[in-house]
Structures are given as C-alpha cells and as structure tokens.
Amino acid sequence: MARRSFWAWGTEDDEPTMAQVEEAARRAGERWGITIEPVPPPTIDEIELRPPRATVPEKLADTCSTDTHDRARHTYGKSFGDSVRAYRRDFTNPPDVVAFPRDEAEVVAVLEWCDQQGYIAIPWGGGSSVVGGLDVPADAPVAVAINLEKMDQVLEVDQTSRAARIQAGALGPQIEEQLRPYGLTLRHFPQSFEWSGLGGWIATRSGGHYATNHTHIDDFVESVRMVTPRGTWESRRLPGSGAGPSPDRLAIGSEGILGIITEAWVRVQARPVFRASAGVRFPTWEAGSEAARAITQSKLWPANCRLLDPQETQNAAGGDGTFAMLALGFESADVPQGDFLQHALRIAQEMGGTAPQEEIVIKDGESGDSEAGRQGAVGAWRNAFIRAPYARNINAGLGTVGDTFETSITWDRWPEFDRAVRDAVNEALQRVCGAGTLTCRFTHVYPDGPAPYYTYNGPGKRGGETEMWWAVKEAALEAVWANGGTVTHHHAVGRDHRPWYDRQRPDLFAASLHAAKKTVDPAGILNPGVLIDP
C-alpha cells in the first residue's frame, strides 16, 4: 500500500494531480462565477519544519521518530482549516516527536517520558479530527504525538458472546478484515471509517453505521483499557452493569485528556445475511422528517434511516431537487427483514412517501454480501458517503470555503431549529462569502429527535478562507447552541467547539472533569485545552 499522505485524506495515491486541481478550479470558478488560479498540491520536499525541541532518549529510540514526513503528517487533523493550512505548506507548529508504540509497555514509557519532562502528549488516534483535537498548543514547550497504528490487532474473539478484544490503533478496515474469518463484524462505519480506528472512536464518541438505536460507539463498548500518567484504568468486561456511575462512560468521549486508550472489548455481530432496503421519496423535507420520526418512534430500529433534503438527494442520490429521500435499510444475520421494511414503508406512505419499485430491494436468506442497500438511490448515497472526505484533498487548495456541522435536537424544536440554523448560516454565507449553499441530512434518528448534518459551500478568497470559514462556523455553532442543539453529535469537541461546549455542559460537570483529570494526569500533559481549560 502507498504511504499515508502527509497532508491529504488517505494515501499518497489519493493526493490529487495538478490536472484534477485545474479541473476542480475550473468547475468551482464556473459555479461561483469567479476565476480560480489553480495551485499545485504540496509535496514533502517543500516542507521545512522547526527542528525538534527535544531529544528522544535512547530507550525510546525505536518507538519515536523525528522524521520530517512523520512530524508533518501529525501536525494537523482534517478540519477545513487544517487542510487549508496544510495545502498552504504552513506547518509552523508541528509536534517535536512522533511516537509509534508497538505495545502497551511502550505507551507507558512514552507517557512517563512526557510526564517527567513536562512535555505535552497528544493521543493522535487515526488523525481524522475535524475539531482541533490534535493541535500542538501554542505554548507547549515540547509536544509528542502518539500514534498507535502499530497496535492494530484483534487480540481475542469471543464468538459465544459476540465480543472481541481489539487494540486501539486498529483502523476500521483492519478491524473488519480480522473479524471477517469469524463471520463477525463491528459494523461501525463513521464517514472516516477507512482512516480512523477504535481508540479514536471511543475517545470521541464516534457515530457509526446504525441510524437508530445503537448509534454511537458508546453502545458497543464492553470494557475499556486506558493508560494514564498515574497508571492503568481498566473496566471489567460486562454485558451490563448498575455498579455506580459507569467508568467506561467517563473514558468514552474523554478526547485524550484522561489517558490513552490502548484496547477495548467491543460488542461485535454476525455478518448480515438478510437485508431489505428502500429509497422513499417525499414531496417535502418536512414530510420526510415526520416519516423518520414516526418510523423511529415505532421502534422498528432500521439500521439505515437517513433522510436527505431535496438538494442532498440531487447531489448524492440521483434526485432532481424536487423531492427528499429517506434511505431505509434493515439487516440481520438471523431474521428475514422484508416484513420490517414493509412495516416501515406503510408508515412512510401514511406520511406521503412513495417508494418506486426499483428502490425496494429485499434479499432475504442470501448468504454473503447481498446487493440490498448497495444499488439504486440508496447505493448511490452510500458511495458518495464513503468518498466524501477525499473531495477535500482537491478543494482545500481552491480558496473556496466548505465544511459540515452536525448536531441533535428534540423533535418539538426541530422545524423551527432547522429554519433558524439555515437562516443564520445562509446569512453568514452571503455576508462572508457573497454566496453559498447549505444542505442537510439526518445521519441518525432517535425517538426523541433527529441528528441533522449540514453541509455548506461558498466562494472564498485565497489566503482569507480560514477566517471566512471560521466566521461561517461561528454563525452555525451560535445558531445551533442558541436554538437548543448540541455542539456536536459525533464530531467531538476538541478545541474548535469549546466556546459553545462551555456554555452547553453543566459548569459543575466541567469542574468535576477537571478534578478527575488532575487525579489521573496531575502534570496536565494530556491534550491540554481540549474539552476543558488546562
């Protein structure tokens, strides 16, 4: 496999060619009625980094790297601002050292070194943070990024309980590949699936495959093992417990400020054999939303219940802009799913939905990967979903502005919330960019409310696009917060979401989290500035 790109999503093979950039510049220019001068993508020989400010001790020589490519690759996450800065060859604040521990003892050794020296330790996960969760703090004396990519093994599989013990550095495809021989799957597919892994998912409360019921990785965690500067934190492996506040739920979402997750027992599943899916069209976004609510409240628990607004349906699922689409999917290793889908379709029809016959696929009883959910409008959406992060590799250098944000909100506030958020973001796009588009889909749906996911794009000014992006982002998050939503449903908080997160969480919870951090990380070396003030 090609080497991971030091700046782009994916490998060096995924870096765009100059021809692709030129084509993208031409298209974006046409779209916004401006002229965009294409800029070639960065190459590693153009990058000169500040010399490392620390010397790796002898005993960590095999664990740590100060190589330029390694350090450049660990300078940024994958937010719009990160990508723009990387494309600009701006690597002014890289980590001094990158650690690649091969086992837990090496994780402990690296943390000990950091703790003793007062160096900042940044748990890097898969590096897919879009919230400033991996930044080297400006005032860090020395910063060490810790990448667990060499700890990528499924260590143990319990087929009876359908659970597996997996190292935190295993990326999505590595997990699935190692579980496949057992007929098992974790089936956790965040959009970052290819380049994010178990430890990062747990640390950031990643949102996965299931649109209803068990949506976050939280629900699949059976126990967590985490290394902190004061020792190891490991919970007992249990199917369920009521013994005090859940220790796992404090580790889950801790975004690297309490410790480095090294492995976890997670609940896995038999691979689906029975599948049924349909793309249901709705004359309006509102009608589709009411159907998603009714289906979720019926507790049929579809794996897929993703509603695209008319514009997203056009962009990603072959629509013409006149209808919204609800992608419904049911799956099971044990039970035919056709009846479940038919129940859901009846509910959808009551809400004004229509499902063209070619959009209904029921594959009951076929072994292996069936086609249900992989063709028609639902299949088109699926492919677009997985490919989306690669688009930024090209767009980051255009000078245009584009990003996503996501939240959740109770149904009673939903229609008004959507209007308020759209008004605020569209106003900001006009004000900041002079033009722009905003679309929305539901990624996950709960009985008490949807998790809407917004995507916006606008023309920008090269050199000013990070400030423009931030101005639009501020308007979006302010509207989300003011109208009752959460600052993030599954993208995490990091540093970027702090101003709104700080107003959202109970102050006494933040104080308690701070006290917990002081207990496990008294020197405050772990990812300072993320979630709480150091």
Added chain:
Amino acid sequence: MARRSFWAWGTEDDEPTMAQVEEAARRAGERWGITIEPVPPPTIDEIELRPPRATVPEKLADTCSTDTHDRARHTYGKSFGDSVRAYRRDFTNPPDVVAFPRDEAEVVAVLEWCDQQGYIAIPWGGGSSVVGGLDVPADAPVAVAINLEKMDQVLEVDQTSRAARIQAGALGPQIEEQLRPYGLTLRHFPQSFEWSGLGGWIATRSGGHYATNHTHIDDFVESVRMVTPRGTWESRRLPGSGAGPSPDRLAIGSEGILGIITEAWVRVQARPVFRASAGVRFPTWEAGSEAARAITQSKLWPANCRLLDPQETQNAAGGDGTFAMLALGFESADVPQGDFLQHALRIAQEMGGTAPQEEIVIKDGESGDSEAGRQGAVGAWRNAFIRAPYARNINAGLGTVGDTFETSITWDRWPEFDRAVRDAVNEALQRVCGAGTLTCRFTHVYPDGPAPYYTYNGPGKRGGETEMWWAVKEAALEAVWANGGTVTHHHAVGRDHRPWYDRQRPDLFAASLHAAKKTVDPAGILNPGVLIDP
C-alpha cells in the same frame, strides 16, 4: 390511602396480621423441619427513638419533621437485614430529622443547612434500597434524610418528542397515572415500582421493564437536574450527543453522593396496543439459556425475555419442576407484533423449546390494555413478580434467612459462572443454615450476556439471622466477583456491596469519582460511605 408503614413494604394495610405471621411460621417450620415461635409485627408505639440531635431552624420548620413515625420510617431501606432489624424493633440509629421539601428551593435550603452545619444528608429516594444506601453512618454527628415525596409531579409533556419532565419524587404509579391521559407511559417497572420513584431510579441505575435493548433507566434519561452543595447541575435536553463524556452518565448511578436529583426529562412512549407473548418450555435450564442468547443476538428486541429455571418456573409460573420457562413478550404502539413473536418462537424451537398453544397470545390491533402477557404462565409470573417484595413483611420476623442477588456475565463464562455461584451459595447455605434452596432467573438479557437473578432461602436462628444472612451474602458476592460478574446489575452498590465493588471498578475511576465529589460536595455531607470512602 393508608399511611406508609414505618417498617413494612407498602402501607399500613400491607403490614401482616398476627394470623398471617402464625400461618407463615407454621409453613416455614414445616418446610425446614423446625419449630418457629411467631413474633407479632412491630407497632409504632413500641418504638422509642434517640432524641433528635439537632434543632430544625425556623425557616425549615415547614420542610422538616422530627416526628417519631417519620424518623422510624426513614431509618432503614428494605434489605433483608433492614427488615429483620425493623421487625426486631431495633431503631438505634435513626436520622435526626426528615426533610420533605416541596420544591427545589427547599431542597437547596435543606442542603445549605446541612452543609453549613456539617450534618450528613441522605437522599432517601423511595426508601427501597436493598444495599445499605440509606443508612445513617455510625459516626454522623447529625443526619437528615431527604424525601422528595412531595415533589411528585409530571411537570411538562412533549408529545412530539415523546418526552416528559418529571419531578424526582414521583413514584412509579404516580408517573404512569399522570402520563396516561396523554396516551404515554415511561414503562419502567422495576420490582420496586410501586414504592420507588424517578430520582431513586436514576441515582441507582434501576433496571426496568425491558428485558433486552434499553434495560436500565439510563437509556431513558434525556437530561438530569441535580442540586449539589455547590450549586445546580443541569444537562441540556438532547436526543443524543457526542460532546465530551456524558454529564448525565456521571449523575446516573451516583447514589446520592454527588447531589440530589430534583427532576429529569425522560423518554416516554406511546402506550402499547399490539402485544404478543408466549411461555416457552425447555427441557433444561441450559437449553433455555441458549435460546435466550440466540433470540437476543437476533436483535428482535423482545420487551420480555425472562428465563426461569425449573424451580422458579414451579414457584412462580405453574411449572412442575421438570422444565424451564422462557417468558417472551413483544409490544408496540404502532406495529403488529405477531411476526416478531413467531420469529422468536422459531429460534426457541431450534433450541429445543416448545410453546403450548394456550401459552401463545397475540393481540394485534386491540386498543387499551390487552391480555397478552397477562394470562397463562407469563401472567402468573408477572403477578408473582410485583407481589414478591410484600412477602418479606411476613418473613422478616420468622428467623429464617432469605434474599436475592443479581449480576451480569458474558455468555462465554455463563454456564461455568452459574455452576460456581450455585456451588458457593449452596455450600454456604448448608454451612450456615444447615439447609436451603437457591433458584435463578434471567431478568435482562444482552447480546453479550445474561443478567441472572438468584433467590435463596434457608432456615435460621432468631437473633442470629442477620449474621447468617451476611455470611451467605458474602459467599454469593465473593463467587460473583471471582467468576467475573458485576457486583450488581441493577440493585446498586450502597454500603453493602462496597467490598466487592471496590475490587471491581478501576481504582483510578474511584479516585476520579472522589475528586468529583470533593468538587461538588467539599464538606462530604452527601451519603458518605456509599460507593467510595468519604
């Protein structure tokens, strides 16, 4: 309604008559081949309490009581040991004051008084603790039990999102009664349902109606409001979130050591219209267990999936001791459930189960309370379940020993775990009581393991039965702990489970919880000794 009993489960009407006690003594004597001298139940005029060690300040005069009945009623929870001591008229360590705040301002005022004076504050919930969660610590200078029974209102109902804001003091029946006019239900039915309430359920991670999927109250909490000595902790109302570790999940299970929960938004549901249930017989406990596993792993998510061993089937569901029974139930407000039940029955049949036709009840499409799940063996089990806690009112005075304990364990360890626990408890019953019985059922079932619930009984020696009970309890908990289970699936930790809980939870989590407590309760007045050392 009759006044709450100061010692028995329920009201004064539920206190046993002397004739009932005599009959119970005769039966138990026959059962164990011993002679039991019946002792009359206690009456309030027999109880003399230590005088209150504090004077209620003028401004709290309407909130607080030092009445003997009130103080006696708040001296104990409802564990076996509690009931025996109460029956013995042993009320040596009552709370000095009982507070009945009528609103949150009064909760704040009571906590302020305790905080300023260094008095111990004991959040009393519904008083149904079976784990020493309400005891007055021996070294408390003054203790104030805080009972929110006057805060029993459903404050707000959001029919669109199917959620309700409910005061923490509302007991199960009060919640259901106030939701019924809206066609809604919380549908959380712990065995203590009649005499426990929302605040206690949240503080103790109560296990409810649903045997699969959303089993604990945890899953139904949308947001929590909690008063602490350092102010109010309130989370934002959200259907789902990924913004840092969940603040609610630190409050949930905190057992009164962090604050007093005053109200919560909880997810409610439309009342079921469609129901389908069956009692499936299995030739062995092991075969039934395999069926429960397969059905749960199929993700059909039955509301009821309770497996009784042959002895429990005989005791509670009309069996003859030769077969185990799996009580299966499906329910929905929106979707007929017959197909779901048939799928589950097919799985059960593959595992050797048989469902007599009279044990299959499908009521699809009938409005109102249908009979499915309320007749046949399933119905018999249901009635026995709700009535069980009342039995202790009679048994507590016999001098016999009897209790329950519950846990959860992954499937891979289950059969061996069950054997080890049964061996240990049966050995202890022989050793301590000279005889005894032990039975088991699954109260909840997860894809990765069951939550077994054990019941034991043995002859005892009047005056020595609390020590005998504790000796059997120690053997049970030691076996549960040593074989990988949790010290509690839904009974909470309190003080009684501490020795095993302390070995179960990560030490660094306990230290973090301690630090969090110091933050919100610096004087350490809230339920000291529960969950962690003061």
